[in-house]
Amino acid sequence: MDLMLKDKVAFITGPAKGMGAAITLAFAKEGCKLALVGRDTAAIEPVAEEARSKGCSALVIGCDLTDAAQCDAAASKTVETFGRIDVLVNVAGGSGPMGKTGVETTPDEFDEIVTLNMNGCFHTIRSVLPSMIENRYGKVINVGGTFGMKGRAGRLAYSASKWGLRGITKSFALEVGQHNINVNCVAPGMVDGPRFRDKVCKTMALKFGISEEEAAIRHAQDYALKRITVDEDVASACLFLASDVSRQITGVDLPVDGGWAAL
Structure with a gap:
């Protein structure tokens, strides 16, 4: 099936390694134009080069996602370069403390992972929406996690951040649907x-x-x-939600976990 993503402009955070790199290269294979966004541009550049070797344009943009002004600047640079933003894939995030109970988790540890996993996505969505609203077209895909659907002992901070991301996803979906913009969440299990x-x-x-x-x-x-689950499973789910094959799907959590969270 042709997903008709050729020449779509995809703004992808956290593209340097693992799942983020797999998602980036999957979009490159479909012929998308890429804005690859993150703090460590040196780590992103090899992925960008591999994407370019597939014949697509790839722009690397340095950005601290927890800084709203930097997210605005990254979105503006993307629009300046490619003319618009069609797709946002929020991959960047952290895991937070592991094996600690809620009582053992420090306020700083909690704040750090919530700021990265929630605020970062909030900032990028706000930054790209003006372009999408202007063009009456957009696909926003947030990469969450199944621990944000069922909770997990010893992962309170991470679970809270991903649970919050679901609320961000659903609220934005309700607000921007009138502009022909879909907002969804992919929830990988253990990858x-x-x-x-x-x-x-x-x-x-x-x-x-x-x-x-x-x-x-x-x-x-x-x-x-x-x-x-492997990285490519998550990448395929993102491609599906970025395409018009999923035009009537918005505000959903799509577990990609082999049947754990939903069963």
């Missing part, structure tokens, strides 16, 4: 990669006296599909 292997699997392996690979297999048993 295979260094953090999953080095932290989750290693911790489980030590706890049960098994190998790290056996730990990964045991973890997968929690899911209906009995497999761990």
